[in-house]
Amino acid sequence: MLKNIAAVCLLAFAITPALAQGEKPEKVLKIISSLPRTGSANAQTTTMVNGIQLAIDEVNGKVGDYTIVYEDMDDASPQRGNWDPAVEAQNANKAARDESVIAYIGTFNSGASKISMPVLNKAGLLMISPAATYPGLTKPGKGEANEPKIYRPTGKINFFRVVPAxxxxxxxxxxxxxxxxxxxxxxxxxxxxxxxxxxxxxxxxxxxxxxxxxxxxxxxxxxxxxxxxxxxxxxxxxxxxxxxxxxxxxxxxxxxxxxxxxxxxxxxxxxxxxxxxxxxxxxxxxxxxxxxxxxGGLPADKLTGRGAEFRANYKKKYNLKENEEPEGYAVYGYEACKVLLDAIPKAKTKDRAGILQAVSETKNYNGALGIWSFDENGDTTNTTxxxxxxxxxxxxxxxxxxx
Amino acid sequence: MIVSQAAVSESVAPVAMGWGDVLSQQLITGVSNGMIIAMIAIGYTMVYGIIELINFAHGDLCTLGSFLALTLVGALGMEAWAGMGGTAAVVTLLISSAVFCGALNWTIDRVAYRPLRGKPKLALLVSAIGCSFILVNIALFWGGLPMEVFGGGNQAAAPKDFPSLISNENLLGAKSAITVTWRDLFVVIVTVPLMIGLTWLVKSTRLGKAMRAVAQNPTAAALMGIDVNRVIGSTFLIGGALGGFASVIYALYNNTISFQMGYRTGMDAFTAAVLGGIGSLPGAVVGGIVIGLVRALSDGYIEARWTNSVVFGILILTLVFRPSGILGAKLREKV
Amino acid sequence: MSAAPMWKKLLRVDVALLILACLLPVVDQRWHLDMVDPMRGVMVFAILALGLNIVTGFTGLLHLGMAAFMAIGAYAFAISSCDIYPFQLNFWWAILFTAIVGAFAGVLLGAPTLGLRGDYLAIVTLGFGEITQDVLKNLDVITKGTQGINPLPSPHVPWWTATGFGMLEFTSEQELPWYWLFLGFVVVAVVVCRNLERSRTGRSWLAVREDELAARCMGIAPVPVKMIAFATGAALAAVSGGLWVSMYSSTGEPGNYDFQVSILALCIVIVGGMGSINGVLIGSIAMLGIANIALPKIASVMQSAGWVNSGSVFGSPNNWKYLVFGLVLVVMMRVRPDGLLPAKLSIVNAKKKNAVEPAP
CATH class of the missing domain: 3.40.50.2300 (Response regulator)
Known part of the structure; x- marks a missing residue:
């Protein structure tokens, strides 16, 4: 019996990673992405993460005095091989608790958004999705009668998407x-x-x-x-x-x-x-x-202005061959992160509320997907x-x- | 390019299909699919017959067989082998995948299952589930190899196109409403002799008799001087080899492989094995063909979204009325 | 057992687990372990696995469709309580309703099929899981198909807010109230299972598992006995489904209750120790702890250490998760084929040690 108890304790503590929370350096803004990285969606999400990473690298990981820290979280689990509600909720809660997190890029699946949206809404945390396109998430009258109210318990809008629904x-x-x-x-x-x-x-x-x-x-x-x-x-x-x-x-x-x-x-x-x-x-x-x-946008080789820059930088960073183009999803990931990074300097206070406010005021943004704004629901006005x-x-x- | 243009212009005026044509076409599809399921089902049924293990890793083993085949196609440039070379390519693939899957299945038994002989049956099952996860992960890595056939390996998880080594030309002529291609024939040409050979092996050879003896009663078999572990190992080897053949047939027939394809093929094959009467070789074949046909007819005449329900509904009904499957022997009481 | 000294009697696994569970929130708060949150999922799965343990562990019926009952529970809870449907029960009535629907579904599946033997029953349960998936996906009118149903109500405890625990509202981002609630459910489930195991019914389950023929000779009718096991297991699974969706306030999509979930539940029971209630608890901590707590943590640590290279398939820890999970299963079975905490209290098992090992 004693052996069993020892085994129990060992188990309990083995899975308790004794990670001492390091000294929090000042002036760090953390961005989290929550996308299914295990299983079959891995192919698309990898290109999205590449896009996000590129946007951060373009500013050398710094906006003003602030260092940008990015974490690529997985909302899938191996036993499911697909997005897992438990893991998505875990990610959202973790992000909501960590004060240094100022944005949550995700989700890939609209079903996952339904779970994390109310959590992050109450936490006042900005959420930008590069892929969740279910209309009911933002647009009144397009989904169930109670949508999208139920995703916004505080009544404020914190969910934005750079892709047309x-x-x-x-x-x-x-x-x-x-x-x-x-x-x-x-x-x-x-x-x-x-x-x-x-x-x-x-x-x-x-x-x-x-x-x-x-x-x-x-x-x-x-x-x-x-x-x-x-x-x-x-x-x-x-x-x-x-x-x-x-x-x-x-x-x-x-x-x-x-x-x-x-x-x-x-x-x-x-x-x-x-x-x-x-x-x-x-x-x-x-x-x-x-x-x-x-x-929902122009293909990479038809992009002009910042889009063309994106294409050139992406091809360089990820060693694409002359005839290879960035995948369609890469630009969504890039744009989601870029619009955020460009909004940070405009934020009055560099905290969640300030940055959320600044992103929601995005108007006529000159981005890789063209010139667009966020409308009153948090959707992109880009209809190209x-x-x-x-x-x-x-x-x-x-x-x-x-x- | 020219070929595809021709195909497009040709398809502008497709041959009209009467209801008889549609039905025949569905039956052809059903039998071809069913034969592939049957080949995999044999692997399940052999292993089950001898150690009563639902080998969850079997479908994923077949996935690896397909990945090996695709690697060989890429490495040896098989797409360019013309004429008889094409046949040689197919034979090479069949044999190498069979050898590979047989050996791998034997190894899995040796490493993961054999230490559990005499231990609770369900421990074996969980070990098989674990192996299935491992094989899926290996297939994922395999798809990430930097080869042209794997799309350069940039997107490991994406489905992979398997080149058409077998002609897709309609043997009944371009004018015919019904299409029968070399691929449909190929499935039958390869599977039928293999099944006959296997039946002979189990019925008439010493090894086959030893297998049946072990299936009946391992202890008695051991007392009669049969090396039980060796016989079980051979069963895994043969079942795996058949899975290897099936994986190449699958790849050449469907032309797409992906690291997760073992899930559905495995489940279909397992269902087929049970439907036919698990442990029975002819049962697995009958079960496979029945499932292939039911799938095709349900897709064609009911609705594709209910196909799984139809398949499992028929399975449940069959078992309610024939509790040991279509051809299953009456279950012996193991007291 | 009677010879064991008093202190050994007190050191029971379940008590130890309960104490650890009570301490966890405090420890978690102090060191920011982020453990309370995933533990909620672990507890839901523990209830699911306790249900499966009755069917597979006690009664010896291989069940590969437990997720179907979880799904039925989830949707029964959602339909009976969500404000887009006319019923709109509150949390407690909805959970009760869920349990009843679950038990009913168990009987519905069991009635025609429990006469089947061994693994034939297993595939029937597997098929039932697949059919349930199709029904949930295809009957949009009732189940909203792939959209999922939301929002779902949280429990309302009248005295809770009144006693000054106002900070502990049951909302989706507050983890502690849920944690305590689920812990309560797990304790109840454990007590129920333990009592059932020792009851007349429970003993007939074990008898049927050990030797159906002998059990029949002793006057036990196997089919009704199995039916009770099926219904109880299904009811527990359904409750776990109801709790699960209530916590997320959404049913997610039908695909969240697929075959993989059934397999996970089975792994929990067997890795923990078939027929052992404490084993099931340990099993769910071990399995989900690895998959949902340890693996993401490792991935996150590796990422902050800069060891991740998303350009290569080998470079990302996420691509190793299947492999690790699979290896854990294989190694665990190799090391402890009877599970982490095999059942040993039952008379039957004690006797079996002396019995001749039957042919494998």
Whole structure:
């Protein structure tokens, strides 16, 4: 029995890292990002973290007299392989308690935002998301009746996003489809918050535009292939297939199976697939000239001004080859951090409240994604979307889309 | 590039499919998918038959087999092997993955399972779960190798395209509404002889008899002079090798591999093994094909979002009425 | 046992754990360990694992779908209490309702399938987990699909605020009230399990586990006995689900209750020691402690030391988490195949030592 007690104590203390809290140096501002770093989302979040890191390195980790400290936190756990509510809540609570933290960049999944938003709202901590695009997080009337009130217990807005929400992207995607002369569309989604939401918006607007919706299916993103679905779609003979979902949820496999079955001439996906990995997963020959990708901003090589600077710096820092471009998500991560860093000098007091105030007053910000402001809900006013296709295994910009 | 342009212009006027065509196409897809599931299911059922372990690591073992195959494709430049070279490439992949997975499975048994013989059954299960996590992580690292086929290794976690070494041309002619490709045939051509061979091995060879003896009663088998550990080791070796074959077939048929793909393939295969009657080789094959067909038909005629429910619903119903699976032997009481 | 001196009797694992649990907030406050927060999750999983322990540990039925009952509990709690639905029960009634729904779901699954033997039952429970996932995702009208349901109510304790504990409001960023509440639930769950184990029902569970045939000969009807185990386990799992979502004020998404959660619960029970209540407690501290406390801490320390190179797949500690977690499982089983704290109080186990080891 004594041995057991000893084992218990040992266990309890083994997992208690006796980290003596070091002397807090003055004038440190801490930025935390909470993104899923374990599991399949790792590919996208790595580029986001690279973007964040670049923004900090560009100012040499200093704003005025303040040293910027950045911590890349993981909101996924190995046993889940995906974002974990427990870990996300843990991260948010940790950030809220640590007085030196002035901003929380995240989350990647909108579901995770729902958990951390009320916590950080009460802590008065600024939250900038590079990827959570569920409209109900910020926009009244777009989600449930009680949204977004429930995420703002104090009534103040602390959640901002540099990416346009899904209600915009699904909307312009439908318009673009109409422009391309699509008359009949088949819609798929990955049955996750992002993919399903964007497919819903697409479906509604497509119907308004008079595009016939032949069918709507939710897929199992883990299925080994979608050949039987491709057959079903082929029999329905649509002009285009729209898939609301991400690369990690089998967008590549779907493109491949649709192409192999000769099921559709056009395949459209949202920005969750605007990454090189999508083309690599699908195989260039399956998406060349047939895949259409919408993205909330311009692709890196079309950026001008600060965007072009970002592109050059990013390519240099991460040793990209001449023909390689920063991933779509990198610029979101970069912009989220950059808008924060640029707001710090304007803050009257360099604490949470001051910096939150300064960021919320961002107007006509000249950033990598263009010139934009945060609106009254905390959303970006940037409505520039781009339509892209694939040519020779590379993304090719087709045109700017907008409301 | 030229090929894909042609494909696009061709697809502008797709051949119209009647309901009979659609049904046949779904059945073809179902059987092909089912055969792959069956191959993996055999690995589960063999191990289960002999040590009553649900080997959770088996699906992830197959993942590694696919990653090895992709590495070889990249390292040896197999995409350029034309004509008979293509066949040689496929055979090379099949054999090397089979050897690799067999050896790896044997090693896992030696390191993680063998020390637990005679210990509680569930300890073995947790050890298998642990191995599954380790294999997933190895696959993640593997995907980060700086090779062209892995997208330069920048995005380890992203799904990887597996080059089409097998033609996707319709054997029934471009005009036909139904598509049967070399890939569908390939699945059948490889799996059927392997299954026949395996059945022969288990039924007629000394090793096979020893396996069955150990499955019946390890203590008695040991008393009769059978080296039980060696027989169990061989079972893992053979089951792993079949998983290796399956992993290459999977990769060539689906053309995408990812470090987490073992989850669904493993679960499907395990379900197939149980549906057919766990421990029974023909049962695993039947179970695999049934699941492949049910998946295809559910995707085609119900709704894809309910497919998993349909598969497991059928499984539960089958077990309620036939408590030891379709072909399972009546469970013997182990007192 | 009777020969043991008094002080040894007093040194009980559960008491030691309780004392440690009571001390933790103080220690945590003093040294800023950030442990109280993740411990809440550990306690929720401890309740889930206690439920599984009844099914797998006591009754010997391999259950691979515990997450489904957690999900059913989470959604039952959410639907009965969230203000977008008409019921709007308060926390306590909602938890009670959740437990009832959980038990009912357990019976529903058990009724047709408990006649199945061994691992056939395991796959049925696995399938049930998958079906539950699909239902939660697809029936948006009721479950809000992938959106999740929020906000969810926190417990309201009438005398709590009145007695001057006003600072301890149950809000999502205040961890201490939750900590104490969950500790209370764990204590209740442990007491319930312990009493059940020693009751007539509990002894029939063990009898069925050890030898179903012999149990039947002794007049125990296995199916109803298993059914009670199933229902009790499911009720505990459902309560854990209800507590879990109440703490986050959101159900998250259905994917949060997938097969991996069932597997985690199973690992907790087996690593802790099958059929041992104290073992389950230790197991949940060990498993979640490693996955949710130690690994992030190590990652964070490595990052502040500048050892992280996000450019390479090997450079980031996050990419090693699966490997570490898997190795821990394999090594633990190798070192302690019976679990960290194997059950040893039961008469059955004591007798088994002398029995001939059956063929593996």
């Amino acid at each position: 899904d209600d915009l992207q699904g909307f312009v995607a439908a318009e673009w489809a109409k422009d391309m002369g699509v008359k009949k569309v088949y819609i798929l989604d990955d049955r996750e918050l992002y993919g399903k939401g964007i497919a819903n918006v697409f479906e509604n607007h497509a119907k308004e535009l008079g595009i016939e919706v032949l069918g709507r299916e939710g897929i199992d993103p883990k299925a080994s292939n979608f050949k039987s679905l491709a057959t079903k779609i082929k029999a329905a003979a649509p002009d285009m297939v729209y898939f609301g979902g991400t690369t990690q949820n089998s967008a590549g496999q779907i493109a491949k199976d649709l192409h192999t079955a000769n099921a559709t001439p056009k395949f459209m996906v949202p920005d969750g697939c605007f990454e090189k990995a999508f083309i690599e997963a699908a195989g260039a020959e399956n998406v060349n000239g047939s895949a259409y990708i919408t993205f 979307m781009s339509g892209n296709t694939v040519e020779n295994g590379e993304f090719k910009f087709v045109k700017a889309l907008g409301k």
